[in-house]
Amino acid sequence: MTDDVFEPGPDLTPATIRALPKVVLHDHLDGGLRPATLVELAEDAGHTLPETDPDALATWFVTAADSGSLERYLETFAHTTAVMQTPEALRRVARDAVMDLAADGVVYAEQRFAPEQHLEQGLTLQQVVDAVQQGFDDGVAEAESNGCTITVGTLLCAMRQADNAPAIARLALENRDRGVVGFDIAGPELGFPAARHREAFELLRAESFPVTVHAGEADGAESIWGALQVGALRLGHGIRLLEDVELPEHEPLSHARPGRLAQWVLDRQIPLEVAPSSNLQTGGAASIAAHPITTLRDLGFAVTVNTDNRLVSATSMSREFSLLVAEADWTLDDLEAATLVAAWNGFAHRDVLERIVAEQILPGYEAVRAG
Known part of the structure; x- marks a missing residue:
């Protein structure tokens, strides 16, 4: 998998796609570092990287993650979290993330990270959250000065293989009026069911x-x-939901028969936070053309498009859009629909989401249609 240049066609050029207003609900802070920043922070921290040239390091991350295994994919994060152990580093990474997203046309972003992974040099959980939030605030202000308006909400993750979820849930609640808008569990999924963290979910x-x-x-x-x-109000990825759908052979999708689980998700329009490139790397799909997101969309599920980890997948929201246009025949209408699903299902307050839709997303798409 390489970060190629994709030409989606005359109506949706790369420049047009880059200019579209976008919403990303599933983007990990520790999976989106700039390679050059990672090299500098590693030098400061005395951490040894597999490559010290930023371009070579970027290639290493993608190659290392292209294993088809979620567990191997997650191993790459040992390098990013290793350099995110001080307030200064956390603040810089968070600021960079917001600036990069804003430059890519993202108008609403939910950034997620696991505070428990940033305590190796003595920070408290609250100090980690404070440093990251300051970085987000810095990035929003700098983006604004560059003519880009972006709203950022924070999701705090508990690691599903650990036992810290109740503490992270309390931390999220303590910061709910200071930028934190939601809670997640991340890490290896297989063998670590959500139910083992029931105490945290009941608290929330x-x-x-x-x-x-x-x-x-x-x-x-x-x-x-x-x-x-x-x-869960949303499902991170959720693409294996298709295992509960009986798809007809040689017949229209209208003949598909969802099972009880899939029907529940469909009826209630529970959003799926799909990350196409990431799913290819972890074995969830063989290609963008055959990725479940298009079938799920055609069946009426509430799909959204996401980056997951921009460094690890060498991607951006514009690249994800371009891939879907070039390889899965998505149209401008499809991109707008997925963007609106994401916008209306963000965890920010409703008035914030209404403003973003009315003032940024709808006018942005209207401008593209007007030429």
């Missing part, structure tokens, strides 16, 4: 706090059902 449910859960990426329907049972 009691406080009416939004939850998304990684599910249906490296595990199947049972994992998705477990995520819904603990209160």
